[in-house]
Amino acid sequence: MVFQDPNESLNPRLSIRQTLREPLQLHGLYAGDQQLSEAVLRVNLDEEHLDRLPHQLSGGQKQRVGVARAMVTQPRLVILDEPTSSLDMSLRIHVIVLLKKLQREFNLSYVFISHDLSTIRHLCDRVLVMYLGRIVEQGRTADVYDDPTHVYTKALLSAIPIPDPAVKRSRILLKGETPTARVLVPGCPLQDRCGFVTEECRSPVPDYDLGNGHRVACRLARDHPAYRSAVTLTPAGSSS
Ligand code: SF4
Incomplete structure (x- = not known):
């Protein structure tokens, strides 16, 4: 799941590396930090971001970590609850383009919950x-x-x-x-x-x-x- 506000949904005490490793470990899927590097690169972040804390990232970067965390276990279905509402318009467009790209690449299904009618039209079938x-x-x-x-x-x-x-x-x-x-x-x-x-x-x-x-x-x-x-x-x- 990708939550509305990354400031609330990322643990401020965990580095991005720990944040991404946790769901893999919980599901018994962790096979090494190469998975974490791939996860950040997939959402257009750099490997150096892995060792930062959430407060050291911008709003758009934090939400991309939220997307990376949801995708790291390679789910078939992702629920996105107003994922762009806390972002300004330019960051919003980056996240929407990213979501569309990931949807195509990984053949994902999204349940996209939103009040943003223009985004729904762009993203949803x-x-x-x-x-x-x-x-x-x-x-x-x-x-x-x-x-x-x-x-x-x-x-x-x-x-x-x-x-x-x-x-x-x-x-x-x-x-x-x-x-x-x-x-x-x-x-x-x-x-x-x-x-x-x-x-x-x-x-x-x-x-x-x-x-x-x-x-x-x-x-x-x-x-x-x-x-x-x-x-x-x-x-x-x-x-x-
Ligand atoms: S006209 Fe349609 S929308 Fe309006 S009250 Fe009746 S059923 Fe509801």
Whole structure:
């Protein structure tokens, strides 16, 4: 796993060498310091960094140590929890390019947890949009970004800034603040903030299948052409 803040997730008393050796030893995979040299070189650090303490590294270098530590045991799956949110924009781009390179080289799967919608689009093949702990829309990244259907997904995507002052995007604004996730309401979790709410939204909303794994838990998905045509094609007597 790669954690959000490397200042919190690296032990300040352990050198980078010790930090990288520890997971190998715990898994019975340690075969010599050559593995540690390869681990730092893989994330574009130098071997001389192995004998430094975390406070002797920059923020971007620390996060690369976090990535190296997650990869050193050669996992098949890496969970990344907001791995770039503590970094400024230029360092963020370096880490994202690095993650993409490692993903290709080692044929890795990532579960990438983030609020950074631009990075998700760049890095992920599939996306799950969650609100108050529930999945409200999921599908291939291109399908969700090019054709968002849940009101929450539309609101999120409409908030991404466009770096062109001549282009104006119409925003979908949600009312009020995000409520606590501790009180689960029946029906759509967005019902108190959505401008399209009807009485129907206060009962459990099914997951509508728009094809290719694009699924949406919003009543508006019934008006989507993909859902309508699927319903039309369903033989009489079977449920859609
Ligand atoms: S199900 Fe209803 S309340 Fe929920 S997002 Fe869709 S329209 Fe809005």
